[in-house]
Amino acid sequence: MTRKAVNLKMLSEALGLSQTTVSRALNGFPEVSEKTRARVVEAAERLNYRPSPSAASLATGKSRLIGHVVSLSAHIMINPHFADFIAGAGEVYSESGYDILLRLAPLEEQERIYHNLAQDQRVDGVVVHGPLTNDRRIGILNALGLPFVVHGRSDEEGRDYAWMDVNNRRAFHRATEFLVDLGHRRIALVNGIEAMNFAARRRQGYETALAERGIALDETLMFSGDMTEPQGYRATRELLALGEPPTAILVASVLPAMGIARALGEAGLRPGPDMSVVAFDDCLSFLEPIDTDAPRDIPYFTAMRSSIREAGKRVARMLLDRIDDPQRPLESELWEADFVVGQTTAPPSRR
Amino acid sequence: MTRKAVNLKMLSEALGLSQTTVSRALNGFPEVSEKTRARVVEAAERLNYRPSPSAASLATGKSRLIGHVVSLSAHIMINPHFADFIAGAGEVYSESGYDILLRLAPLEEQERIYHNLAQDQRVDGVVVHGPLTNDRRIGILNALGLPFVVHGRSDEEGRDYAWMDVNNRRAFHRATEFLVDLGHRRIALVNGIEAMNFAARRRQGYETALAERGIALDETLMFSGDMTEPQGYRATRELLALGEPPTAILVASVLPAMGIARALGEAGLRPGPDMSVVAFDDCLSFLEPIDTDAPRDIPYFTAMRSSIREAGKRVARMLLDRIDDPQRPLESELWEADFVVGQTTAPPSRR
DNA sequence: AGTCTTTTCCAAAGCGCTTTGGATTTTGAT
DNA sequence: ATCAAAATCCAAAGCGCTTTGGAAAAGACT
Numbered sequence: 001m002t003r004k005a006v007n008l009k010m011l012s013e014a015l016g017l018s019q020t021t022v023s024r025a026l027n028g029f030p031e032v033s034e035k036t037r038a039r040v041v042e043a044a045e046r047l048n049y050r051p052s053p054s055a056a057s058l059a060t061g062k063s064r065l066i067g068h069v070v071s072l073s074a075h076i077m078i079n080p081h082f083a084d085f086i087a088g089a090g091e092v093y094s095e096s097g098y099d100i101l102l103r104l105a106p107l108e109e110q111e112r113i114y115h116n117l118a119q120d121q122r123v124d125g126v127v128v129h130g131p132l133t134n135d136r137r138i139g140i141l142n143a144l145g146l147p148f149v150v151h152g153r154s155d156e157e158g159r160d161y162a163w164m165d166v167n168n169r170r171a172f173h174r175a176t177e178f179l180v181d182l183g184h185r186r187i188a189l190v191n192g193i194e195a196m197n198f199a200a201r202r203r204q205g206y207e208t209a210l211a212e213r214g215i216a217l218d219e220t221l222m223f224s225g226d227m228t229e230p231q232g233y234r235a236t237r238e239l240l241a242l243g244e245p246p247t248a249i250l251v252a253s254v255l256p257a258m259g260i261a262r263a264l265g266e267a268g269l270r271p272g273p274d275m276s277v278v279a280f281d282d283c284l285s286f287l288e289p290i291d292t293d294a295p296r297d298i299p300y301f302t303a304m305r306s307s308i309r310e311a312g313k314r315v316a317r318m319l320l321d322r323i324d325d326p327q328r329p330l331e332s333e334l335w336e337a338d339f340v341v342g343q344t345t346a347p348p349s350r351r
Numbered sequence: 352m353t354r355k356a357v358n359l360k361m362l363s364e365a366l367g368l369s370q371t372t373v374s375r376a377l378n379g380f381p382e383v384s385e386k387t388r389a390r391v392v393e394a395a396e397r398l399n400y401r402p403s404p405s406a407a408s409l410a411t412g413k414s415r416l417i418g419h420v421v422s423l424s425a426h427i428m429i430n431p432h433f434a435d436f437i438a439g440a441g442e443v444y445s446e447s448g449y450d451i452l453l454r455l456a457p458l459e460e461q462e463r464i465y466h467n468l469a470q471d472q473r474v475d476g477v478v479v480h481g482p483l484t485n486d487r488r489i490g491i492l493n494a495l496g497l498p499f500v501v502h503g504r505s506d507e508e509g510r511d512y513a514w515m516d517v518n519n520r521r522a523f524h525r526a527t528e529f530l531v532d533l534g535h536r537r538i539a540l541v542n543g544i545e546a547m548n549f550a551a552r553r554r555q556g557y558e559t560a561l562a563e564r565g566i567a568l569d570e571t572l573m574f575s576g577d578m579t580e581p582q583g584y585r586a587t588r589e590l591l592a593l594g595e596p597p598t599a600i601l602v603a604s605v606l607p608a609m610g611i612a613r614a615l616g617e618a619g620l621r622p623g624p625d626m627s628v629v630a631f632d633d634c635l636s637f638l639e640p641i642d643t644d645a646p647r648d649i650p651y652f653t654a655m656r657s658s659i660r661e662a663g664k665r666v667a668r669m670l671l672d673r674i675d676d677p678q679r680p681l682e683s684e685l686w687e688a689d690f691v692v693g694q695t696t697a698p699p700s701r702r
Numbered sequence: 703a704g705t706c707t708t709t710t711c712c713a714a715a716g717c718g719c720t721t722t723g724g725a726t727t728t729t730g731a732t
Numbered sequence: 733a734t735c736a737a738a739a740t741c742c743a744a745a746g747c748g749c750t751t752t753g754g755a756a757a758a759g760a761c762t
Binding site: 706728 | 750751
Binding site: 368369370371372375382383384387406408409410411412 | 709710711712713714716717718719
């Protein structure tokens with residue numbers, strides 16, 4: 001019945017070896033014979049030895065913590081998206097013995113926070129969430145030399161940082177074309193906050209597609225804001241009140257899309273036959289059926305689809321790779337969104 | 352231009368004081384004069400001194416990290432709820448200089464994980480999420496002596512652990528009574544997973560209220576499962592296919608409630624006039640309008656309402672208090688949910 | 703002035719790990 | 733048998749903080 005946890009000293013004494021040898025045996029250094037290594041590992045197991053993280057961290061400067069600094073309060077829309085991203089990333093971290101250090105802070109404090117996290121050696125790397133166009137955090141992190149990966153992009157080039165992004169421009173371009181091909185000419189856009197780079201790109205895709213088809217932009221059909229259910233609801237009510245309402249709506253998330261559906265329902269309109277709706281679908285978990293064995297329903301929303309959870313996994317892997325070898329060339333990865341046709345699109349209704 | 356971060360030794364040399372005095376000055380010990388304390392604080396500021404967390408942690412055994420161990424993958428429903436809870440808790444932690452250590456792990460591994468976190472002194476305390484009835488984690492944590500607070504309860508007494516819970520039983524009792532008073536007699540329940548204590552209590556409230564009004568239970572009207580949108584959708588379709596469908600539905604979250612609304616819409620039924628719906632509303636952020644200045648809409652769902660974000664704040668405060676003084680008597684707090692009447696309830700329609 | 707407290711400060715010993723720079727033993731080649 | 737090389741192990745010096753057990757200086761009181 002040991003009162004205190006066993007430490008390296010106790011373990012090495014029990015084995016009749018030096019702390020050096022035990023430490024090396026456990027950390028897989030080559031200069032210890034397989035025979036002693038096996039002995040050490042067995043004893044460590046038996047005595048339930050676990051190296052102290054703070055001591056190891058003090059000695060090595062590595063914390064085995066990944067920083068995620070997010071502003072959950074300000075841009076509330078990211079909450080559910082963030083949770084799914086973290087669910088993916090966390091899975092990868094767990095497999096590699098890392099934990100998430102989560103810090104909530106408004107955007108304007110994040111630069112200072114990164115500075116402190118780096119100086120304190122509190123984290124081994126960070127993930128940048130929700131990059132703005134020309135996001136200052138990226139420069140700061142490069143200057144600090146703290147390994148990081150951006151979920152999304154911050155500029156056109158994307159050359160001086162590692163990133164993983166979905167081809168938002170193409171997804172919205174394609175969705176717009178799809179609607180135009182169906183015969184729609186008045187297509188509304190309910191977008192995210194366009195200071196965020198992903199939303200800016202989505203708008204570009206939409207605008208380019210319309211321009212290519214010779215359809216003039218109409219500012220009264222374009223909304224930008226936090227992607228909440230009420231955003232979709234309100235935008236739709238405004239759209240329906242227009243002299244000439246749109247016949248289709250492109251929306252940046254299934255969350256506002258649900259608000260759109262609600263507003264349409266109240267107006268006695270059916271999504272699809274009466275108003276086409278195409279949403280960007282991040283495969284949020286709470287909208288998915290649990291048992292994936294079950295016969296898959298025909299998807300409700302016609303959607304551009306890309307799993308944010310898978311994105312979390314990929315970003316986490318990229319970051320762990322960078323931490324293992326900070327000198328490796330900057331990687332980047334661009335995923336295409338699937339386009340799935342559901343029940344919410346149809347040719348424009350004649351009225 | 353200092354290359355390395357300044358540490359206590361450098362700071363004390365710069366001041367011509369010993370490390371002891373500097374450390375004590377910074378940590379507010381009484382045995383250092385206000386004059387020197389001021390000097391020290393000024394110099395620390397000027398030289399941008401920050402104590403190393405791992406060194407401090409090694410010396411004190413405190414990590415200033417709060418553990419949140421969750422199984423985001425298994426019970427997917429908790430994702431958005433969890434995000435809002437964390438948003439609240441994180442705010443409190445930030446104010447007190449704590450960070451969240453987030454670890455994703457299936458429920459069956461959590462006991463082992465708590466053991467390791469305690470032995471490693473990796474966290475100063477933990478929050479227990481989603482307690483089951485007779486949850487084994489509670490016994491483990493008590494045995495480990497790791498400070499913790501339970502969000503919810505695990506048994507009837509709730510005596511040997513600190514907890515904060517919503518009065519789920521009363522909320523569902525009241526909602527059921529409300530529907531009965533409106534004239535409903537066939538009331539369905541779309542519940543969460545009933546191994547979880549909160550869901551079990553909700554069912555009890557529902558059953559008791561029905562019993563009190565002399566209404567027999569009908570198992571075909573009761574559903575239990577992960578609280579997702581499709582859960583609500585599917586349950587509703589099953590209910591509508593019944594020989595004698597219910598006239599009202601009680602649902603454990605607005606997420607499945609949205610699925611209910613979708614299914615009703617497809618069937619050409621209006622929530623409210625054609626089918627009453629009462630939901631438990633956790634005030635999830637992405638369902639709320641952003642600018643709270645804006646004229647508040649009449650709430651859509653009739654709901655039992657309690658902010659999970661506020662719960663996060665409260666639980667965090669309770670935990671920090673326990674960490675400050677682990678010997679303090681066990682606290683507990685029971686919140687009553689608001690009952691707000693929205694647009695989704697009405698007397699049963701005659702058909 | 704001399705004694706007794708208080709106040710103010712410090713040297714040094716941890717906390718538990720990693721890692722440098724040898725020392726010792728074993729192996730292999732001559 | 734001899735010597736160089738390879739394999740195996742170790743003592744001790746950090747890493748940067750907190751904290752114990754005093755010591756020195758200052759103030760209070762006869």
